[in-house]
Amino acid sequence: MSITDRRTLLQTAAGLPLLAAAPGSAFAQSAAPAPAAKPEAPKDVTRKLASYIVNAKYEDLPANVRKEGVRTILNWVGVAIGGSHHETVDIAASALGPFSGPPQASLFGRHERFDIMNAAFINGVSSHIFDYDDTHLKTIIHPAGPVASAIFAHAEMQPVSGKEFLNALVLGVEVECRIGNAVYPNHYDVGWHITGTAGVFGAAAAMGKLLKLNEQQMTWALGLAASQPVGLRESFGSMNKSFNPGRAASNGIFAAILASKNYTSSDGMIEAKRGWANTISTKQDYTEIVSDLGKRYESALNTYKPFACGIVMHPSIDAAVQLRNEFHLTADQIDHIDLKVHPLVLELTGKKTPREGLEGKFSIYHAVAVAIVEGAGGEKQFSNRAVNDPTIVALRAKVNPVVTPGVEPAQVDMTIVLKDGRSLHKYIEKAIGSVEVPMTDAMLETKFSDLADGILSAQAIRKSMDACWQIETLASAADIVKLSVAG
């Protein structure tokens, strides 16, 4: 009997309980009509994806894809370092320490070492704590967390060249974003935290690539990944949110490691009738997964947040920073600031008198004021210090947001009226950090430096960023980690 025969047989066997459970209510229920038939799915989705991952080479990546991959890495390393001393990370590290395997991999920004799965989990948590990581805007997936957490941990244990690493990262991001596209928005709308559910595929794919899985093993790795989706949106607002990319990373490693030893799964776990997409979403667009593989790159659409707050305030901060810099504005020059905004801005960020840094993230008044005074919107601008700074407190009282029909959430129309009577105007059509107006490399460096400040020395920050930019020439991608741990 061939392996395929055996699998078919087992498949049938496993179906037995539903169809023929022993006496009890299960019988009655088994007679219920099956859910409405889905349109026929393309065949071999999982296998085609696996084949692509196994065969894709660094040399095949277009220059813009490589460049965006490098930027993704630099941005991710910055946020992972930045979040590394948050209470959430302290708790995770202390809880898991007693159960960790050998010290195979480091925590960014810290000194502890864990086995690769626990390290990947904690780094994934760390990188998402500030909601400041990268975003694939079509799906709201934060792609780097699950993928980079997994393969940086692995790279410390087994040598991985910078080129191999970049290739694996791009593939992982590609896989999760394509799978995300296939089920978004229904899958997200119903309640899944798509970063954790699609992310586990990305982690498994990237990890499997570095483990040099063959096509069958990669198919199984994707199947074991499909079996471990992570995260519900109800957890947003608790430590559980950053848990999700972290657990997606460790689950992806778990899947790839088992598959590497021929732990089997089904060959059609993504597309089969009782597979991932049908089970986890009411929308399935498999062409998003398999079309133009190696030609269309979702990873090239990755974006980075310039400001450490909800995206709804980004246009206003962008406008304020631009006007401040163009006119060398100081707070004492300003009479008042008028903003024409979308209703969501006041609905979500209408807090007039924030008292703590976190509350500042929900105050358009604070965000505009601090942007004028400090020319930025990073974590430091949403600290207890910033929201209680007398100059900023005084200025925020002069900010007048007005809900205005026709202004989209991505837009703002700002007029700053100065005490000398001048009126300065800025209209933002697409805020900085969008696909159309990407953050510059210099901005990414500033963001990285601000996040790592106080955790790494200025010199170490410089070296870590340089290593990220130069990853394609590194003999070992682990050099980036070595330069990014606490001294």
Next chain:
Amino acid sequence: MSITDRRTLLQTAAGLPLLAAAPGSAFAQSAAPAPAAKPEAPKDVTRKLASYIVNAKYEDLPANVRKEGVRTILNWVGVAIGGSHHETVDIAASALGPFSGPPQASLFGRHERFDIMNAAFINGVSSHIFDYDDTHLKTIIHPAGPVASAIFAHAEMQPVSGKEFLNALVLGVEVECRIGNAVYPNHYDVGWHITGTAGVFGAAAAMGKLLKLNEQQMTWALGLAASQPVGLRESFGSMNKSFNPGRAASNGIFAAILASKNYTSSDGMIEAKRGWANTISTKQDYTEIVSDLGKRYESALNTYKPFACGIVMHPSIDAAVQLRNEFHLTADQIDHIDLKVHPLVLELTGKKTPREGLEGKFSIYHAVAVAIVEGAGGEKQFSNRAVNDPTIVALRAKVNPVVTPGVEPAQVDMTIVLKDGRSLHKYIEKAIGSVEVPMTDAMLETKFSDLADGILSAQAIRKSMDACWQIETLASAADIVKLSVAG
């Protein structure tokens, strides 16, 4: 700002990306109407369940519940030992060895030791390999796998009395079966392997009970469990099926350990709008979760498979074994055997000439013949040896199953016609192993012994079973593990 305020704030913050992502298609999609409103859910489902788990005492358990809990433990230990040398377990142990933490817990039937999460995973795999573990027939959950795997591992690391252990096991089973009831059958029908999705709650609850979590921590543990559902039905027929209860066990431990250090989640992860039940099922019956806690015990409805094959063949094997024993039948006496069966029997198990043991599980012909010849239907009766035994091969050609209207899948009407002209008849209304006709303690012992034969010595098997029966008097539940590892 209170912790509640902070959480509300963070919650709002976290909602931002959906409502106000930067320019791109996410905007258009955010304007789409929300899915149809669900009927209002009872409040505090997660918290009520947590409160029950935290406060439930061994002394409160009714005698029948304790008794069924003990039987659940004995049956589970038997199947965990029985599966422990399957290729699937060898692969899992070898793949995970290099990443395991300290040797905190044993593998049943083997000699390796792993950290508790990896040990729980592997024992969970081992116990489900033969599809021979316990079944909560209302949901087709196999309850012990996720729960017992988790808490046996923990009991080796920290002393747990037999009574505490039994109480935690019952609570874990209760939690997963009640949560399963709330979403079954829709949740299962769409494709989830409910043992892995509900099981992670059971593991987290039982583990959290032994870690003595307070109500808030238990609420978070359930929330972190909700974030980690495991398993899709498409994986049935591959090693991925037994992966699911194992991973549910380790995920549950992971959740409970983090919660024990105050790693937070939302307080309403089961019932909230974007929580588990709404996200993962089109049916939510929360009264199944919170009604009559401490009065109605789903765990008392647990059942055990007497035969190592799909339940659809159980009535026929039961009838054959009964007639064999009543009339001391031997194969050479038999002219032919007529069976009136439900159509599923032939549809699923119609293989006339199995050549390998596994194929025997899909042959009603073999199942009846081997039951007559050997008086049993255990793993040994579905071995390569058994399906090629000349006596059994000859007899199976004399088995005539006939699809008969009015016969339910749980039933069979068997007539054995002997060469001497006698006609022996047996009608099975409810097969052995059902709630109505439970396996006797002696049958459970025979099953255990058969499974452990060749792995433990006869003396060790006796001691292990005795320890299971006597768990309520054990100072340390870990004694059962010590008596169940390879010598």
